[in-house]
Amino acid sequence: MRTIDPEKHRQRRMRIVEAAVALFAEKGLAATSTADICRAAGISTGNLFHYFASKQEVFHGIFELDRDEWDHHFAAAAADPDPWHALTVVIDRVAADTAHPVVAGLLVEMVAQSHRDPVTARLVAEGDARMVRGIGALVRRMVEAGTADPGMAAEEAARWVLTLVESFYGRGYPEPGRDRAADVATVKLLVARVLRYRGPGPQEDPDDAHT
Amino acid sequence: MRTIDPEKHRQRRMRIVEAAVALFAEKGLAATSTADICRAAGISTGNLFHYFASKQEVFHGIFELDRDEWDHHFAAAAADPDPWHALTVVIDRVAADTAHPVVAGLLVEMVAQSHRDPVTARLVAEGDARMVRGIGALVRRMVEAGTADPGMAAEEAARWVLTLVESFYGRGYPEPGRDRAADVATVKLLVARVLRYRGPGPQEDPDDAHT
DNA sequence: GTCTATATAACGATAGAC
C-alpha cells in the first residue's frame, strides 16, 4: 500500500488549527496573516496551503474541535438520572470554557463571521442546533417528570436557556465588580425561573416567600 | 473671525461615519479599506484623513450615533408613569433596531472589537452602562411600587434583562422557523419571570394556572 | 479643503527546488 497517511494528515491539520485559535481570538480572522499562523504552528510560510486551500478553511476547522466534545457531554447528560442536575453541569461547563479570554474572544469572532460568511453561518447554526437539541432533551425530561413547565416547546425553551448561558461570553471589557461564581449561580436561578422549574434541587432562594 | 466651521466639520465627520457603518457591518473593520469608506462617502481617497487620524477612529465615531438617541429614549421612559410599559417600549425599540441586518452585523462587530481594542471596549462599556442605568431605574420603580421582586439589586437585574434583550442581535444565520413578533412577546414574558413582575400588564400567559 | 499621486509595506497564494 502506498497511500501513506490518512490519519497523520488529519493530525497535522488540527495542529495548525490549534495554533491559529489563539491568533484568531486575539486579532480576528482578517487581521491574522497566514504567515502568523505558520509561525505559531512551527511550519514554513507557504506550507499551510498544503493542508488548507485558504485562510478561511483554517477558521472553519475550529468548529471540529468543539463538535466531538459536546456530543460526548450530552451523551453523559442523557445518562444522568436527574435532568436538572445534568443541565447545571452543562451550565458549569460553558462557564468554565468561557472563563478563558481566548475562548471568549474566539466565540464572538465566530458569531461576527457568521454574519458575513455563509459557511461559518452554517457551522455556527449546526453548533447551536446541537446545544439546543441537547438542552431541549433535558427540558423535555423535566416537563415529562412534572418538575418544569416552561409554557412553550422544549427546544424553544432550550433556546432561551442558551441565551442566558451565552451571557458568559462576556463583552470584552473588564468588569471588576463581577464575581463569576455568583454569575453562574444567578444564571441557574434565572434558568429555573424561565423553565418554571419546581423540582428538587437549588432552584430558588431560601427567602423566596416575599411578604 | 476666521475660524470657519466647528459645526460643518462635525457634520462632515458624521457623514463619513454613516457611510462606513454599512461597510463595517457587512465586512468587518479589518476587511473594510479606507478607500471603500471614501468611495461610499463620496470623497476622494486620502480625504478621510483630514477628519480622522485612522480607520479605527472612524469606527469609534459610530458610538456617538447611538448615545444621544438612547439618552433621549430613557428620558422619555423616566417620564412614563408605568415603568413596566416603559420597559416594554425599550424592548420593542431594541427589537426594531436589530431587525435591520446592518445594525445586527454592526453590533456583533462592536462586541468582537471590544475584545481586542481597549478604546472600543470602553465605548461598549459606556453604552452598556447607559442601558443598565436606564433599565435599572425602571426596575427600581417597579420594586418600590411592589410590582416586581427580582431578589437582587435593580441594576444587577437590569443586566440580566439586557442579556435577554440581546438575543435580538441574532446569530448571523437565517432562522426561517422564527417569528420576530413572537420572540418579542416571549422576551417580555421571560423578562417578567426574571423580575418576578406581578403588576398590571400582560406579564404572563392567561393559562398560567398549570394543573 | 479637496484632489491626485504615491511611498512603503504586507498580504494571500503559488512555483519549483530539494
Next chain:
DNA sequence: GTCTATCGTTATATAGAC
C-alpha cells in the same frame, strides 16, 4: 512533504498640486 523565493495585489497614510 517541506522548504525558499516571489508574483501580483492591495493596504494605510502622506505629500504636494490646485
